[in-house]
Amino acid sequence: MKIISSKDREFKKTLDQVCRRGSQQNAKIEGRVKQILQAVERGGDAAVCRYVKQFDGLRLTPRGIKVRREEIVHAYKYLSISERNSLRFAAKRIRSFHERQRTKTWVHTDKGVKLGQMITPLDVVGLYVPGGKALYPSTVLMNAIPAKVAGVGRVIMCTPTTSGEIHPYLLAAADIAGVDEIYRIGGVQAVGAMAYGTRTIPKTDKIVGPGNMYVAAAKRVVYGTVDIDMIAGPSELLVVADETANPLHCAADLLCEAEHDEEARVYLVTTSLRVAKAVVREVAKQLPKLSRKQIATHSVRQYAIAFVTSTMEQAFDVANAIAAEHLELLVKRPLEAVKKVRHAGAIFVGPHTPPAVADYVAGPNHVLPTGGSARFFSALSLDDFVKKTNIVMYNQKQLKEVQAHVTCLAGMEGLQAHARSIESRSE
């Protein structure tokens, strides 16, 4: 983890480089991804099963795609009581936070004209859950619960397996979250199945959830045919610290993000050179003790930077320029400092809010914009699972009152039939 001070010549260049990170597209794989999607669109279940065999080495018939109720019931037996309780506790907290995001249909009447906005949940949502060694039941909760709170009728989940068996943690989390159907397929073929529908798998309206670069590319291709959540990149944490920050906490939180992924990005921005040095020492000290030290070490060596600024103002300029997924404020009067943040996926305020608490049980969503996209994307929320429909209702009198304006504007745009459609009302 290197330290760079705002007095150093390379400060600006380093910051610019960090700001230019971002979600990279992989043009090379796109052709292959489109081929698979097309084959699934045309071939349905049979094509899906063919690719599952090819990529996961799993022999599957269309009838075997869907996970049976008994498998889910059986999964619970694998969990300890405290594991079950903790999943349920997290689910309850997530549900409670997202309930507060509910927006309501409204209609406003002014001089007999009714204008409004109707909120309707999506019909069908598909959740992609990656396979492999990384196993995140918490992400199942974070994606599926807001959909169910929003009122989505049918939430389905796809996840790949090589053995045909989905890990009990994922099955239990899905069941606790209220997922309606689970399918043991993954990869591009699962995205295709959820975008176009097959005999077994329903066509969805939106696909959410993380995935490898093939899954990400597939989601980008089907965007428009269905909605997608966002283009997700590696995890990020930026800690803003002043001289009051405890270097031990800083280091522990940075490592907590770094252990996620070799590509994870962690940054410290501080006004205190002393704190910066202490954090770097602490990181070096804690790293070798971690079970995932190889991953965390790669992330720290490759990307971790401690920016030392001369003022707090400058520290927030750096934080806003980077627009990190997770932003932690270890400063005096941290709640006031929130007002200085313009761009971040989520903000963790003060010494008692390690990001890990929000990863699991605080309640706000942990699906957050990465790669600087916090400038324009938001945390996953209830809004992702509803749509808004405008409502307009005029009466005869008010229509007459605006007729001249409509005629004039339609004239400017050369759209005569527009004017006529209003005139036809007074004939």
Place this chain on the structure above:
Amino acid sequence: MKIISSKDREFKKTLDQVCRRGSQQNAKIEGRVKQILQAVERGGDAAVCRYVKQFDGLRLTPRGIKVRREEIVHAYKYLSISERNSLRFAAKRIRSFHERQRTKTWVHTDKGVKLGQMITPLDVVGLYVPGGKALYPSTVLMNAIPAKVAGVGRVIMCTPTTSGEIHPYLLAAADIAGVDEIYRIGGVQAVGAMAYGTRTIPKTDKIVGPGNMYVAAAKRVVYGTVDIDMIAGPSELLVVADETANPLHCAADLLCEAEHDEEARVYLVTTSLRVAKAVVREVAKQLPKLSRKQIATHSVRQYAIAFVTSTMEQAFDVANAIAAEHLELLVKRPLEAVKKVRHAGAIFVGPHTPPAVADYVAGPNHVLPTGGSARFFSALSLDDFVKKTNIVMYNQKQLKEVQAHVTCLAGMEGLQAHARSIESRSE
């Protein structure tokens, strides 16, 4: 315009075909689009000017890209007083509707834990306005006003010209809407400039506005680097009518949509064969009188269908399956019928609400999801120009209370540093 009854054998097949319309991607042009975008990312203003010369035949230096204040002032002189007034009237109504969409930052405290959601406007928004013969100042208002109401600091606009002069209607509309800067460039090069930034044109956070298939393809490619509004397709209107509907109004409204675009889709869904026949006759009668009869005739001949259903229930099943951009309800008790709508971009209720009134002056946004994407996309709104950041603040006591759950869940996911980051707080 053909009539098809639910008793006909092809009813379901025809409906399925309509439902399968949707935003088509054009793979052929994508390669070329990526080339131009890359050249603009690398070459900045010089590359932009080179493409402007190549595609618009306009010689432009970087200093000439930005429209000068005098040009805008001058533009107003071209407008009649009623044109100016009508634009201002529309702007006022649009502003007033979108004010009602404002969502507020909230923080909720429970047992000392603060959880909330902070709303921040985007910093910079880019509005693309197509050139060519179609000239839509109303669309400038509909895109720019919500951005300004949301509090976006800098709204810029790009539009192509062949002569170097932007039409006064567009300049006046942009000024009335509060657009901060206007650039006389268009096409893929304009999208690239707004996505990556050049010396003259700021990097934006989101690009909105319609465009031809090159512009649409470019927006799809830069999605992720910036946000985009939606993948827009041709206009659509679906009228649900019972035996009380006036065929004259139905026909006038269908033609109003059809005159937009040769590819526009208009549908009538009615329980009354008599109404269907009368509408078809009316359409044939009104068509030849339109100034844009060629465009409207193409749209009607190619796509217009009158679906005759046996029940109102079935009529709404058809409407929901098609999920049209514009949905008009010409039925008894139309406000009650709104509840039967699950998927539509906007709903026009009752006999005195021709869609044209909402195209211009009602206030709700006329930028709406097309091609069936009303199943998951929404009308352009204030939400498009803000982002939400989660806020989490624990205290020592509450952190201790949830520690066991975090440790348990982190253990399930094999993320030891996550657990340690919380333990570090109690050391």
